[in-house]
Amino acid sequence: MSETARIPAFRRGVKLRFDTVRDTWSVLAPERMFVPDEHALAVLKLVDGVRDLDGIVDELAAIYDAPREVIAPDVAALLQDLADKGVLAW
Amino acid sequence: MVNAEPPLSLLLELTHKCPLQCPYCSNPLALERGGGELDTAAWLEVIDQAAALGVLQIHFSGGEPMARPDLPQLVKRAAERGLYSNLITSAVLLNAATLAALAGAGLDHVQISFQDSEAAGADRIGNYAGGHAKKLAAANLVRAAGLALTLNFVVHRHNIARVPDMIAMGEAFGAGRIEIANVQYYGWGLLNRAALLPTRAALDACTAAVYAARERLRGQMVIDYVVPDYYAAEPKACMGGWARRFLNISPSGRALPCHAAETLPGFDWPSVREHTLADIWNGSAAFARFRGTAWMPEPCKSCDRREIDWGGCRCQAFALTGDASRTDPACELSPDHAIMAEAAREAERAAPEFVYRRIGANVGAAQS
Numbered sequence: 001m002s003e004t005a006r007i008p009a010f011r012r013g014v015k016l017r018f019d020t021v022r023d024t025w026s027v028l029a030p031e032r033m034f035v036p037d038e039h040a041l042a043v044l045k046l047v048d049g050v051r052d053l054d055g056i057v058d059e060l061a062a063i064y065d066a067p068r069e070v071i072a073p074d075v076a077a078l079l080q081d082l083a084d085k086g087v088l089a090w
Numbered sequence: 091m092v093n094a095e096p097p098l099s100l101l102l103e104l105t106h107k108c109p110l111q112c113p114y115c116s117n118p119l120a121l122e123r124g125g126g127e128l129d130t131a132a133w134l135e136v137i138d139q140a141a142a143l144g145v146l147q148i149h150f151s152g153g154e155p156m157a158r159p160d161l162p163q164l165v166k167r168a169a170e171r172g173l174y175s176n177l178i179t180s181a182v183l184l185n186a187a188t189l190a191a192l193a194g195a196g197l198d199h200v201q202i203s204f205q206d207s208e209a210a211g212a213d214r215i216g217n218y219a220g221g222h223a224k225k226l227a228a229a230n231l232v233r234a235a236g237l238a239l240t241l242n243f244v245v246h247r248h249n250i251a252r253v254p255d256m257i258a259m260g261e262a263f264g265a266g267r268i269e270i271a272n273v274q275y276y277g278w279g280l281l282n283r284a285a286l287l288p289t290r291a292a293l294d295a296c297t298a299a300v301y302a303a304r305e306r307l308r309g310q311m312v313i314d315y316v317v318p319d320y321y322a323a324e325p326k327a328c329m330g331g332w333a334r335r336f337l338n339i340s341p342s343g344r345a346l347p348c349h350a351a352e353t354l355p356g357f358d359w360p361s362v363r364e365h366t367l368a369d370i371w372n373g374s375a376a377f378a379r380f381r382g383t384a385w386m387p388e389p390c391k392s393c394d395r396r397e398i399d400w401g402g403c404r405c406q407a408f409a410l411t412g413d414a415s416r417t418d419p420a421c422e423l424s425p426d427h428a429i430m431a432e433a434a435r436e437a438e439r440a441a442p443e444f445v446y447r448r449i450g451a452n453v454g455a456a457q458s
């Protein structure tokens with residue numbers, strides 16, 4: 001499978017949830033929680049276990065009106081970082 | 091009074107009843123009996139208030155929380171309020187039916203305590219024959235149910251050499267996370283310190299094994315690691331700082347900034363029977379007592395790390411120096427730091443018998 005067709009998904013027990021008290025998004029996981037930065041949040045909102053890397057890049061390119069080839073490497077690096085942190089299976 | 095930042099985590103000690111008798115239990119030496127526990131309605135009210143206050147994660151603990159028949163009801167309420175729910179369990183009461191009820195209620199994560207990687211040592215620590223086998227079966231059920239699973243190993247001189255086997259167990263179960271947590275020496279752990287504290291050499295080997303496994307398993311399994319304060323140069327940021335992120339409710343409803351806080355003298359712990367969580371968090375003298383940095387003595391007060399470790403652990407300062415407001419002796423800058431090295435010498439001697447955690451254990455005789 002090519003890199004761009006890989007599909008990221010939240011790992012078991014990891015959730016992205018809106019915190020109404022603090023008016024911010026939080027990633028909740030076993031004995032962990034953190035507030036994702038703006039870039040991570042934009043990507044995480046598109047992770048649904050169906051969309052592949054290509055699909056996520058397409059969406060972000062449309063949302064931010066940015067060239068695909070500019071954002072694709074950043075998105076791949078961000079997904080890898082979230083995988084290393086145990087947030088995503090990737 | 092300026093309101094504090096809202097808490098992130100709430101731990102409910104639903105009961106102090108437990109089939110196991112681990113000699114390092116985090117419950118207080120004076121265990122509460124079943125008759126004094128909050129009823130279901132009171133716990134539901136605590137959950138509602140916690141969500142409104144800003145708590146994001148709720149931990150159902152004990153004792154053994156599965157000894158409470160209303161546990162699925164409480165988990166369901168937490169899920170309805172958007173709280174991330176953790177079950178902290180010995181798992182010896184977990185079977186297909188009890189697990190299905192919890193999963194159906196919306197439980198997010200199950201943490202099962204293992205006392206060792208092999209049955210003989212594990213069952214001796216828990217003083218519960220057949221316990222280890224039950225836990226293995228329970229861990230398989232949790233995986234089969236598709237819930238997130240953590241294996242928790244509390245480490246001490248009798249099992250520390252098997253940390254690599256414990257990590258291998260986590261891999262074999264496909265656990266997303268394991269904890270290799272050295273005993274924290276408060277309450278029962280402090281009472282049994284001479285029987286439990288490992289040597290420096292044993293700890294160093296354990297640390298090396300954990301670091302190597304973390305590297306190898308990056309992205310597959312999270313390994314949380316806790317070292318004993320006795321070999322540390324810097325104190326831990328106990329609870330992320332007093333009453334900064336976390337609160338704990340005892341079985342009878344007393345609100346505490348950590349599990350061990352009832353060991354501290356001179357406090358009037360507020361009860362959820364009489365006060366709201368918001369009033370306790372924002373307005374009680376007990377929660378304000380060691381919050382922030384204003385209470386600190388030197389060398390903490392002028393230390394660059396004062397908002398990193400928050401002065402370490404108040405319960406440890408009291409247990410080892412008799413004064414809860416002193417710098418944690420775990421810090422090498424503490425005037426009391428020599429106490430730690432003195433205690434560590436116990437680890438070189440033969441281990442005494444355990445004083446098992448029991449309601450009504452003869453704790454006074456063991457201490458004298």
